[in-house]
Amino acid sequence: MNRSRISARDLVDECVAALVVRPGRTCLTALGVVLGIGTFVSVVGLAATASGQIGERFDVLAATTVLASDGREDLGERFPIPPDADARARSLNGVRAAGSLWTVRQPGLGLEGAPTTDQPVTLDLMAVSAGAWEALQPRVVEGRTYDEVADAAGLHVAVLGSSAAVRLGISTLETRPAITIDDVPFTVVGVVDDVVRSPEVLLAVSIPRGTAEAIWGQPQPNAAATEVVSTDPGAATQVADELPYALSPEAPGSLRVTPPPDPRTLRDSVAGDLNTLFVVLALVCLLVGAVGIANTTLVAVLERTSEIGLRRALGATPHQVATQVMVESATLGGLGGLVGTSVGVVVVVTVSTVREWTAVMSPLLTFGAPGVGVLIGTLAGLYPALRAARIEPSQALRQ
Amino acid sequence: MNPEVPTVELVGVSLTYAGPPVVAALHDVDLRLRRNEYVAVVGPSGSGKSTLLNILGLLDRPTGGTFRLSGIDVSTLPEADRAALRGERIGFVFQSFHLLEHRTAVENLLVATLYRPTKVGRADRVARAEQVLTRVGMRERMYARPAQLSGGERQRVAIARALMNAPDLLLCDEPTGNLDSVNAAKVLALIDEVHQAGQTVVVITHDPVVAARAERRIAITDGSVTESG
Structure with missing residues (x-):
């Protein structure tokens, strides 16, 4: 017997339609991920940029100076x-x-x-x-x-x-x-x-x-x-x-001799200090964003119980309902990641311009960060998706 | 499909909710619906009408007995297969319409085609939706959202959605329950038309006027079929 199936395009269309219905809620939900990813990209970008400057200045003078005290x-x-x-x-x-x-x-x-x-x-x-x-x-x-x-x-x-x-x-x-x-x-x-x-x-x-x-x-x-x-x-x-x-x-x-510090050690030390501190902060923001998405998606699932019942009546399987919820959540995370990455890049470039630094950003960071948003959205959507899949259509349609 | 094969065949069907408390919602129901038959299921509130509709619509699984839908024993089918059958062979019309508020009439009809095992291109699906909306007299309002439609118009869109996949069985749960008498009459006339076009129809109702339009009436009391004729 042929099983129900929904095409990828239809699935994406349904998700987009669900997200644009409540644009305000969608934006606020994505904001958590925007802040998290934005902080993450800014911190890592600024740390790389700052350590680059340290290295640049260091190379010019400090690396060629030795002092011996008496x-x-x-x-x-x-x-x-x-x-x-x-x-x-x-x-x-x-x-x-x-x-x-x-x-x-x-x-x-x-x-x-x-x-x-x-x-x-x-x-x-x-x-x-x-x-x-x-x-x-x-x-x-x-x-x-x-x-x-x-x-x-x-x-x-x-x-x-x-x-x-x-x-x-x-x-x-x-x-x-x-x-x-x-x-x-x-x-x-x-x-x-x-x-x-x-x-x-x-x-x-x-x-x-x-x-x-x-x-x-x-x-x-x-x-x-x-x-x-x-x-x-x-x-x-x-x-x-x-x-x-x-x-x-x-x-x-x-004699007390003061050699120049190893530039790699210095750069790594500075970058490491910045990274450790702010990456923790960024991870906290990401966690808050994930909880926000999970919470909002769960509320949306409960609000849309009747709709889920209808979709089940129209042939959707529990798995397809769960997939739709997960894709909506992942799309939210992806959007947040995309905007957050853009914000992070703007912050790094702006700070670098003001401080007359050369902005240093890894392509892995700028292209990978939206993917992190998708991952966070997917993880955040797991529980709401499970709840959606467990909704009994006969009960949902009574609402 | 062989016209001799009944659309619905229930043999000794029961449904007991495990609870607690344990509730026997239906017990030992035998029911046979021929193709193109128009049946009204009547009974007081809590008698088991909606439970019977849920079983006929593959929304609930009986705990006992056998259910054949168009010759297929659906009692023991896996959920994925039941979902596919539900989407392809059963159309639902609800008292509260269950239209998606943020979609237009034509978009609401397209939702019914999303989960079909056999895929059809979007252009063909839109053409089919236009055709069905024309059939129910809603072609001119195809781009209206539910909030812009009257109760009767909403129910006509809901009937159109139920007909989108040319189902074997049309299940209507109190289809006029939320309508005034004028709109109720229009909707009942539309259901009559659908039946006359060859559709098997089951209407769940406690309204004698609605039940009177069916070819056959089945009375349910306390989970048992007490009258069929």
Whole structure:
């Protein structure tokens, strides 16, 4: 005997007809899935985009910077940066430039700008070797930095950070301004900006290392002497391993070396933190959406008991009734997933545009998310479909 | 189909609801309906008229006895086969119409064709729906929704839906119960026409006027056929 069957097209037509009858309810029901999928797509997209930015910035600067401090306070050991530290560091493979710097800390150290200020100004005084300027790669606003000749000769020249120049009232070098440090005159030869590798230089007066040692001696224990090393891309980790032995072969452990973090680890860590937090949030939203669909579909089944009875009287099997309910529920989930994915993409693109980032989204995410909506709708429709299939037509038709 | 084969043949049919409480809704009913017969089933409320209609319409399964529909023993058929038979060979007309409110008249008729085992193209189904609506005098209102139709018009659309698949048996449950006398008369006239065109018709009613139009009246009391003639 031939069995009842409904064509796929008729089934879809019936589902669409059922959904458009109550557009308001359909939209509100799908809203839960829209929020869930939208949050999911936004979170994963933004996490991927943000980690991409972290990687991009990291690759430019941090991956080529190694810092070695003059001691490990946690071990109670201090080992000053040796006088020939720059040459030792530059001897390592992969090192492009290296230089040392520290803060000259002398009680009562006074700085005076000339001629516009006559009052002492409190600024840090830093001893910066000529090689350090090459490693720091500052943007020279005016003038120049000093070279190794000035360093070796102990010349009384100074380079000002841009903020320090403002504090000292020096706006131009055309007048060949001078400053006095402890009544010792120094000629300002340059003003620098954008010293990303050592931003404290911006607020300091920098003088050659040789000059500082000649006047104030070796760095004090609290001087935070640092060897700044600029490396070739990809060489930083290797340089960080070798640097303690080059600078202090007799006690390499006394130097505190700061290698660049592994960019993949950093990116994964940031993305992982974001993903874990917000994906949980998105899953909660999806669960709420699924419960919403299940609840609304169940209510619809109860409201349509009479219609279900009629369909059974017209030849529908319990299985066909259940299938129709499931397809309606899956369609709701799919619609929610489609709109939610669109919303998520818009959010990611908008945030990326505002923050001047490059939006990064996996095709798997954008094309797969609507499928997740369909899956959620299908699962949410299981129980209402079961209830619909169990409706007895003779009882339903009495309503 | 062999015209000698009765459309309906019930032998010792019973239906007992397991409960609790256990209710014997029908017991030991014998009934034979010839092709093209017009039968009215009468009886007071709770007598078992609707139970008999549900069994005849394959909506309920008897707990005892044998039921042959057009020669096919449907008592023991699986539900899927009963559903297919129900869709193809039985037409229902209900007191409360059971039209889908958000569909037009023609769309309501098309719903009757959705589950047929034999598939027909949509254009042919629409053509068939137009033909049946014309037959019941509703061709001009084919795009009207139920809310735009009078009670009599709704019942005519419901009759058209029942006739869509050219059933062997037309079951009418209180077809004029929700209609005024004018519309009731029109609907009864339409049922007469359908019968005269060769359709086997069973009308469940407690209205003597409606029952009087049938060729044969069957009285049911307390689940048993008490009078048949």
